[in-house]
Amino acid sequence: MLAMTFGLGNLAQAQIQKGNLMVGGTITDMDFGLKKGQSWGIGITPKLGYFIKDNLAVGGYVNVDISKQGQGSTTRTGYGVGAFGRYYANKEDINNLLKNGRFFFEVNAGLEGANQKGEPTTNGFGFGLGPGYSYFITPNIGLEALVKYNGLTGGGNEGYQHDLSFNVGFQIYLPTSKVKNRLNNL
Secondary structure (H helix, E strand, O other): OHHHHHHHHOHHHHOOOOOEEEEEEEEEEEEEOOOOOOOEEEEEEEEEEEEEEOOEEEEEEEEEEEEEOOOOOOEEEEEEEEEEEEEEOOOOOOOOOOOOEEEEEEEEEEEEEEEOOOOOOEEEEEEEEEEEEEEEEEOOEEEEEEEEEEEEEEEOOOOEEEEEEEEEEEEEEEEHHHHHHHHHOO
8 A cells, every 4th residue: 555655646757757748638618507598608628748858848739619698699719729838847846735746837829819799809819828737646647727817919809808717627648658659559
């Protein structure tokens, strides 16, 4: 039991080492009204990253979100494609609350847009930044919570839009050697 506990304490280190892949995503703005005519919305952001060095991943994302404020309103659609970077804090950088997790800071930038008929519309450069925490439930899967400031500037009838979002999601961390072996065995 002691060996198992000690092994779990090192989960968060092995997955965020140079050369590993990070595959997963987040869900934002989940809102489902239970009565007819109430608001609803959901956003999904899949991500694929590569650790260029220990604790530092870079990669790409795609963002899609759809929402409606209630009966009589038009549907709002959002989209985005771009790059992200994520730095995981070392144990030396910050005392972790749980031994199986890591705090991280994420930034992103890309081509994004938010459109709704008769409402503010902006298409252009989107960016975001914020802190998060990843809790490793297995050696290769982390559950995440992320709070981000998101900005969008460009053309449309509104020159700048911004918001604060709370995201939940998961990531799968894969050593590239295992991925290469699987691909070669296909």
